[in-house]
Amino acid sequence: MSNKIKLGVVGYGNLGKGAVKAIKATEDLELVAVFTRRDPEALELDDPDAKAVHIDNAGNYQNDIDVMLLCGGSATDLPEQTPYFASMFNTVDSYDTHAKIPEFYQMVNEVATKHHTTAIISTGWDPGLFSLNRVMADAILPNGENYSFWGKGLSQGHSDAVRRVNGVKNGVQYTIPSEEAIEQVRSGANPELTKSGKHRRVCYVVAEKDADKAAIENEIKTMPNYFADYDTEVNFISEEELERDHSKAPHGGFVIRSGNTGEANKQIYEFSLTLDSNPEFTSSVLVAYARAAHRMSQENQFGAKTVYDVAPAYISPRSAEALRRDYL
C-alpha cells in the first residue's frame, strides 16, 4: 500500500480534467477515481490509469479516499455537491460566487463540523491566491489601497453574450487590464478607479455569411452591463483563425496594494499570474490544497476552511525541515 494521499475528483469538466493532470504531476498524491453524473463508461478519460465511477457510488469510497476535489460549477453544482460530499469526505472546492460565499461557508461549516471532515472552500486563484494577497497586503500596509485587475483573459460570460448577437456565428471576448490604470497604481498615486476604468474588452467575432458587420459591432459595443461602459474593440476574423488563435483559455491578472509607511514612503506590493490555461492552474491550486485538507483533518481541524485558515506549509509536499533549509 502506498503512502500517497488518495484523491477523488468529482465532475469531469475543465477543472476535473485539469485536476487529473495535476495529480499526475505530483509524487505524493494519487488519483483513485473520477466521479461523474454522466454515464461513466462514456467518459473519455485522458489518463489510461484513471477510473470513472458514477457519482451515486461515491459513498462506497469513504475508506479509500482521503480528499475529494470538487470540480463542479459554482452556479448550481457546488451548492449541492459540497455539503453532500463534506458529510462523507474531506473536500476542496473552487466556489467562486463572491457575494454568496458567507452563506456557502456557513452551510458547509455546519455539515463538516458535524461529520468531522475538513472542507476547504473557494480555493483557486480568484477566489484563492488573489484573496490571500489582498488580505496579507492589507495587514502589512494599513495605510493603502488594494487593486485587483483581471486579464488578459478569456471571459466565458462575455463570450456567450457576443455569440448571442444577431449575425454572429462564433466569437470570444478577452478582458484586458488597462495599462494606463496599472501604471497609475504602480506609481503609488492611489487613483479612484471604476471597474470599467480598469479594463478594456476585446472581441474576436466570426460573422455569418452576408451579415451586417457594422450592425454587429454596434450591437456589441452598446450592449448594457456587458460592454456599454467599457472601451470595447471588435475584430472580425475567420472560423479558421478563431480555431487556431483563440481555442485556449488564458487568464490571469494582478493584485496590487500601494501603501505608505512612515512619513511618505511608498511601498508597492504586487502579485500577478499569467496563465496559458485558467482551468489547469485553478485545478493545480485545488490539488495543492488537498494536502492541507488531509493534514488538517488528521489534526482534527474540522469544519469549513478558506485560504486564510491554511498555514502555507500544509500545501507543500516538502517537510518543514526542507522548507526552512531550502526555501526560507
Place this chain on the structure above:
Amino acid sequence: MSNKIKLGVVGYGNLGKGAVKAIKATEDLELVAVFTRRDPEALELDDPDAKAVHIDNAGNYQNDIDVMLLCGGSATDLPEQTPYFASMFNTVDSYDTHAKIPEFYQMVNEVATKHHTTAIISTGWDPGLFSLNRVMADAILPNGENYSFWGKGLSQGHSDAVRRVNGVKNGVQYTIPSEEAIEQVRSGANPELTKSGKHRRVCYVVAEKDADKAAIENEIKTMPNYFADYDTEVNFISEEELERDHSKAPHGGFVIRSGNTGEANKQIYEFSLTLDSNPEFTSSVLVAYARAAHRMSQENQFGAKTVYDVAPAYISPRSAEALRRDYL
C-alpha cells in the same frame, strides 16, 4: 484597560524606528516601550508617546507586553537576543542569515517550547514574504523553476565595500535585476541563470579631492566576490548629490515561478515588491506577524515558527467573517 495587543520593540536601529511608526499606523496594536542597550535617556524617539527603557529591565515587563519585536542585527544581536527574549515573551524577528536558519530555528525552538512562548523567526520580505511565495509556487506548479531577483536596492554590504576603496570619501551601491533575465524568465523559457547573470551593480561614488578616479573605478570593478563577476557601473557624483539623491534605503525584487501544466501550458506566478524604504516595510511585516505570535500563543501553539506555519488570517486585524465577506 485597552483591548489592544501590547508590543515592545527591542533595539532602536532602522527596523526599530520603522516598527514604532508601523505600530502607530494600526488600530489594534499598541507600543508599551522601546528597549535598548544604549542609555535610554539619550535615545531620541520620534514618537512623543513612546518610552525608552534599558534592555536589562525588560524582564519586569512580562505582564505588560504580549509580544516583543526583535529589531537587532542578524549577525550578532539576534543569535543572543531571540533565545533570551523567547524565554520570557512571545517574539517576532527578522533573522536573515539564510545559511544558519536551521540551527537558529532549533535553538529558538528549544527555548520557546520549554518556556511556552511563540517565537516567529525570520519574517520580513526575504526571508519572509519571498520565502512564502517560493514555497506556494513550488507546491502549486511542481513542474517548474523558481527565480528570485533582488533590487533595485541599496546593498549595505556592497556600499561598505565601495567606501573602503582608497580615495573614496563616500558612496552607495545599488543591486539592479537584469531586465533581460527577467524577460527571459517571464517568457517561460526557464533559463539557467547565475547570480551575476541576474543582477547588475551600480555605484555612486564621492571621490576625495584629487583622487585618481580611473584607479578607483578599476579597483571597484575588479574587486573579487563583490564586483568582479558582475556587470558593474561606477558613477562619480558630489557629496551634495549623494545626500540629495541617495539617502533613502529603497529595495525590493521579484519571486517568479514559471511552470508547466498539462501538455505544455505555461503558467507564470509572480510576486514583487517595490519599496521606498526597506526597513519600514520589513518592520511593517514584523508588526503584522506580532498579531500571529499573540494569537498562536493564546492557542498554545508554542515553539519557534516561520511564515510557513502561520495561517494568513492570524496576521490580519480583521475578523474571519469580514475576511470571507470582503476579501475572498
